[in-house]
Amino acid sequence: MEYRREIDGLRAVAVLPVILFHAGFSWFAGGYVGVDIFFVISGYLITTIIINDIENGRFSIAKFYERRARRILPALFFVLICCIPFAWMWMVPSQFKDFSQALVAITFFSSNILFWRKEDYFAPAAEENPLLHTWSLGVEEQFYIFFPILLIMLWRFGRQPVFYVVCLLSLISFLLSEWGWRNNPEANFYLLPTRAWELGIGAICAFILNGRPVKPNQFLSLTGLVLIIYSIFAFDESLPFPSAYALLPVLGAALIIIYGSSSTFTAKILSMKWLVGIGLVSFSAYLWHQPLLAFARIRSLTDPSAVLLFGLCVASVILAFFSWKFVEQPFRSGPKSILNSRAKVFAISLVASVGFIAFGVHGHVNNGYYDEWIASNKEYADVASFLSYRDTDDYRYQFSMDGCFFSGANGSLDDYNSSCLDIREGEENYILMGDSHAAHLYKALREKYTDSNLSVATASGCKPLYGNEGRLQCTLLHEQTFKEIEAKKELVDGVILSARWEESDFNGIQRTVTILKELGLNVVIVGPTVEYSSDFPIVLIRLLKEYGEVETNTLSMESKHNLDNDLEVLAASLGVGYVSMIDDLCSGDECRNYSLTREPMQFDYGHLTLSGARTLVNESFPGSLSNMFLPN
Template structure:
């Protein structure tokens, strides 16, 4: 296969946005499309190699997998091995257990399936997973297993029939991607659409089609067309990187923009075009040559830094980490990738033995970390200065489901499956509720304590996202509260400072006013609950912090940091006054004169960084009941 320097340049165009996106730079909000660019490149390169050898009768599966093993596994094993001591020292047992599971999955080319089952790619917790990025390698590795077999079975049918079959597969895969991202309501389906080969395969096929075209049709002869189409392709990729963000349904029809753009560059970025000259620059080609190792290194560096920093990382440090990933990439490329790709240095037999041994050893380490619960078995509460209380989402929700009734309203139950769907609805007893708790998960975590500390009958109706009037599902829940004459009082709470930061004061004020106006016109008593502190670290970190000898860290944030989260409060006070609502602020339970702390009386009061747990809900419920003139106290 003839070397094309611009393809290495295209790899650089793919990897740099991915690194900067994972670092969190807003200008690269769509940098995740770099992975899609890689998919197209892989589809093109692998297909070119296979069909060229098949056309000459030289293709061998053993040779193919030897090349893939030399290219992929040594650097991958090296990076995973380098992660081990830092994971052991810095990760909490829960995170170390997850890391062990990812070691197993990566070793057997299935990490995309693991991360699909664990969380979404854009979830906050995802950025703390050192091996999250290997999901795309798993997709490619699964493609490497299936695609050569497909070509071997269909080669005798001829290029025409192969193209027809692949076109059908392309449309089916793209159709599934569109259905999964834009029409599915189950988050598990949406997440699977992002991570799995059946809904990503069409992107690889864009590169496959480019390979077949260039093999049998060659490049366009018109310099003008090549110039225009290559510039268009480059612009499509740049547009995706700058404009797309985590709210863009992906992969869907939107993903056609960067993938078709990549296909146009492969087909049309020929010598003497502007894009070819740009992508062939020595510095850009150099980054492309180390792009695989750069991709491997960047996520562990960023994830471990976030674990260790216990808070936001400055942009300067993020840039240093991004630069460090390139330095580590060059070292990996020079001293790991290049030697292992040299057949005169390492024989085929050595490569296969090395690959199998590496998979066994790394997966065995992962199994040990998983079975030992991330070495949680060696830790007892007595070792620590604090007790856990309840620090798990599962424990919290299980307690609610086991101790309280599902909503009795059949219309709500038919509208969305409770707990398994988007709506969560629970009530304190079989009696008709007289108080509704409405909002998002920051309303939900008030339910336990309010019910325990007052004589009211409660119902909470929440849905993830924005709890405002006008949005279809939330409007249905609002209408239910408004039309229910038994409900006399509405307690309203959302993740205030995140919504304030997202929308700004004017938009948030408008949406909040519109929502409260509906409740007020229905004659409901209104109670608005300000938010508890939002910490910059997870409750599990606080629990295990003493094991890391972080004696200066007291599981708290400064009052000044907390006040920066409270920019919404003047607006909330004004709105409460306008509607004659009670505004209750439970933050005084967590904050003193100098800091706010998630530990009180040696008990942790959170289950992550912003949701309170069972003991804290009881404490907050008592505070709200005692300070409200509307609620009936026990």
Template sequence: MKYRAEIDGLRALAVVPVILFHAGFEIFSGGFVGVDVFFVISGYLITTILIGDIENKRFSIVNFYERRARRILPALFFVMLVCIPFAWMWMLPNQMKGFSQSLVAVSLFASNILFWRQSGYFDAAAEEKPLLHTWSLAVEEQYYVVFPIFLILAWRFGKNRVFWMIVVMAAISLLLSEWGWRNKASANFYLAPTRAWELFAGSIAAFIVQKQGVQKNNLLALVGLAAIIFSIFFYDETTPFPSVYALVPVIGVVLLVLYAEKDTFAAKVLSTKGFVGIGLISYSAYLWHQPLFAFARVYKGGMAEEWLMVFLSAISLFFAYLSWKFIESPFREKRKVSSKGILYFSTAGILAFMSVGLYGHFNFKEMNSGRFSPYQKLHNLELGGYIADNKFLQKQSWDILRELSNDNGYGVSGNNYDYELWFDDVSRKNKVLLVGNSHSKDIFNILYQSKMFSSRNQVARFGEQVRNLDSSHDFWESKNYIAADTIVIATRYDSYDIELLPSLIEAVQGDGKKILLVLNIFEFPGEASGYSLIDKIVLDNIGASLEVISYEVNRSYFEYFNSSSNDRISSINAKLSQISNNFGIPTLNRMDYVCNVEIEQCFAVDADLSKNFYDYGHHTISGSQYFSQQAALEKFLHPFLSDI
């Protein structure tokens, strides 16, 4: 296969935005499309190699997998090895368990399946998982396992028919991803069937180039380059992905592959030394950046400074160069590492990392991990009602609902108890049904404990993501919905929820019920799997009195809330307000009871330093009780109370 410098340049265009996106720089809001660019490139290169081998009758499945092992495993194993001691030093036991599981999954080329399965409410923050990025390697590895076998078996039908088979499979995969983002968003993101069309797009390009060569078309090549750049800067985390939106960067790559002949302007730009140099080390750069960012966030309690992320972005490229020069390059040369050598190395590495991972999974509580975390001292701190363990507080926040339902597994959704009748039919009190994800649990806990609210209302909950409540959902036949007078939607809305919300409102109003929307809560720094801004302030003020620390926490939370640069939910809330105006329904703003603008405090803790939040915006059980007793709750509920 003829070397194309512009392809290496394209790799640079893929990896740099990915790194800067994961570093948290908002200007690269669509940097995640770099992964999709990599998928297309991989599909193109692998298919080009396979077609050449098959047509020249030199195809060997063993040789193919050997080349993939040389390319992928040495640098990957080295990064995994480096991660292990830092995980033990800085990660809490629950985090260590998740990391250990990822070691096993990466070794089995199945980390995408693991992270899909782990993407629920009680899982660790994605940004603090050192090996999270290997999900895309797993997708590619699964493609490498299946696609060569398909190609060699299908080749008997002729090249032209094989090409159209791939086109059909790509179309099916694209349609599946378009269905998937609406119905199974997490699976759609992580799993190979809904990502395969991006790899197949590269395969289709390979067939075309193999037949007619790389064409020279300045305009189409520039359109392709512009499409990728547009996606990087104008897409964001609310963009459904993968979906038809992914066609923009994918087609952009295909256009460059087909029409960026070396004399075109786009090819000349991508072939410059800077682009090609970064492209050559792009694989190692991709491997290094996520562990560096994740461990920085773990060490910093999830609140790594911007300057640190800039520094680590640069360091990831430096480490990538070292990995490329001293690990990647030597292992690719048979004269330095024989076929037997790479076989033994691969087998030993897989078994070793699986063994370490399994040990960590079963013994995470006894491993005494996290000893060198600066936050470790908080776990033995006796200071009023302060509890450092946010994961404990998260689980405790479900106690009221679990006691009511007599179900220790009651959670975000899929609860049998939600289909039973909670309301007292005899009572004349207004029957209020809260609907949504874990945030509906928080509002339920507050209202259930509020004497002011309970004097006039009954309250029940139906746990479900709003995006799932289409006309076929059995929610509409549930006893609480049928009996309810008022429906209150309280969730962490995203673009999927916003899309379905108008039809949901129409259905509720069509049934003669009142409906209100609770806006997204302002999001503060913090994750239940680690630490929050509360913990950082307590750590910085150890030795001060309860009164001083409590005031400092609440004052700092107000400063964070009052800074517009920290507002990540205003665009969603603006859409919710527009929808509410269109339908003439009230909205409730949770910041009405969380913050007091007059005294410039947001009540993240009470006077005894008990936490009211265990993460970015969910309430602890004590927090829900605290807010249920505050006069400000009436301000929050005013649109609701005046609408009844």
């Protein structure tokens, strides 16, 4: 296959935004689309090789997987080995247990499945996961387990029918991603079925160009580059992804591959020496950047400075050059490489894999070496117990909510309990609506306001915004809730809206409040909580290690004061009540660490513990629910 410098340049355009996005630079809020560009490039290159080998009668599954092993495993395993001692020294047990699980999953190229079950890619705590970026390797390698076999099985029918099958499967995968972001966005982001179309687009490019020269087209190739650049700078984490939005970077990459011949202006840009150089080491750069950034955040009491983060971005490229030269290259040159036979490649890969699996299983079984860690950190035992808060009876009591909090996303309300929204005659009826940031208050509110009937309509990730498009379960829940409210509006004394608010929600809040007020209902908005870059018990342990016993801290992930103030102004303009949890949790930039019972106020980046919720509600909320609804 003919070498194309512009493809290496496109690799650089893919990897640099990903690195800068993970470093937290807001200009690159859509930098995560670099992974989608990588998928297209990979689909194109690998499919081109497979087609050429099949048509020349030299394709072999064993040879294909040997090539993949030489390409992926040396650099990947080297980075994993380098991560282990830092994880051992700097991680608390819950983090090290997650790290151990990831080692096992990565070895089986299934870390995307693990992170689907455990990790929100855009959540604050994800920034401290040094192996989170390996999810994309899982998607890619899972694709290459099935794709070559599919091509071999279908090739007997001719190249054109195979092309149509690839097009059809890619279309199905795309439509599935459109369904997925509405119904199960976490699975949609991480799993192969909703990502395969991006690799499929690359494969389609390979079929189109097979046996043909690249057709130069200045306009279409430049359009492709513009689409990519627009995606990088215009997208952010609020967009559903992957979805139709992903068409912009994916089709942008495809246009460059198909029409960006060396004579085009776009190819000349992408063929610049420095871009090609970064593109050549892009795989190693991708492997290095997340561990460097994550361990820097783990070791820092405050968010690392922009200067440090940018320095680590540069360091990831420098390290990438050395690992490309001294790790990747020596293993990739076939008979002349360090491992000069297929048997040696597979044998060494197996031995290394068994080693990582054994280490990871041992770390998991020993609960992240919790006992050993506690033995040398006894003074933090009380706080450390909250590292596994989700396994406690308090958490189950707090979030089970008698079956009224939907934590999954099954796309239906088959398990909906009608008693959750129990509007009764002859009683004061209030309704709590929102996501998990409403749910964490529910039990504390119920315990305090025993004279009122508090109904609830909450689900994970479902902000209580009327007509808000999103996952199907949220839409169904809100439709049913608003229908019930409208039918019994004479009996409803007030509606409490609580969520993990963002500035982009303000129009939806205004629309929702207007509709509820038109029904003659009182409304109160509950503001945001404090948020941290790590799970709060981890933050608290770091504070204790650094300063000893501390009642307050200034280590919030980001200031929520501006958002809180803006929400309060919005509530006042709408003539509704407002409860500021920021004012109750913080004095200026110093925020409360402990509840009245000396337990951490929060158990993750922002959710209150049951004890924290009780403290906040009992100390700061008014004596009766009706008083909450008075405009400020």
